[in-house]
Amino acid sequence: MRPRVKLRPLSPEEETEVRKLANAQNAPAKLVKRATILVNMLDDENLLATDAGVRAGFSTAIGAVWVRRFNEKGIAGLQDLPRSGCPRTHDEKVRSRLIGLALQKPPTLGYPFAMWSLERLQTAFKEREGLHLSDSTIWEWMEAEGFQWKRQQSWFHDVEKHDPEFVEKRGPLSDATTNHQPRHG
Secondary structure, three states: OOOOOOOOOOOHHHHHHHHHHHOOOOOOHHHHHHHHHHHHHHHOOOOOHHHHHHHOOOOOOOHHHHHHHHHHHHHHHHOOOOOOOOOOOOOHHHHHHHHHHHHOOHHHHOOOOOOOOHHHHHHHHHHHHOOOOOHHHHHHHHHHOOOOOOOOOOOOOOHHHHOOOHHHHHOOOOHHHHOOOOOOO
C-alpha cells in the first residue's frame, strides 16, 4: 500500500493563487479541476488526495498525482507536461477565441439562429477570425472545456407516433395547404 499523499503547507500567496484558479471562469477546465483538488484538501485536511480528486470530478483516483506534482513544482505542476509528437497547429490564443465565441449567444452577434451547431460555430469563427478549424479540433476543444453538444428535437418528427390524436387536435388544414400540388418537371 502506497503512503498517504499529503498536501505540503502553502504560503498565503500560493493559497490565494490556488483558490483563485479553482474559481476561475476563463482558465482551462482541466486546470480548474486540478486546483479544486488542492482546495478540497485545504478545506478538509483529513481528506485523502484520491477522494479530493473524485470530489473535483475525476473518475479515477488521480488526485494523488496532482498533489505530488503541486508539492514538487507549485502551480506550474498543474500544467500538462510536454508531449511527444507533432507540435500544436494552433496556440492557446486561438483556442481561447473559439471558446469565447462559443460562450456568446448567436443572436447577440447578429446571427439568425439561437444555438450553435458545430458547423455554425466553425463558419462564424472563420468569418470573424479568418481561420478555418477542423471539425475534430473544435469538437476536442469544446469537450475539453466541458461543453456538450445537444441534439435538437423537431416538433414535427413522427407526430402521429407520439400523439395518435394529432390530426384531430390540429383541426382542418387551410386551403393554401390542402390545394398544394407538387411540381414536376
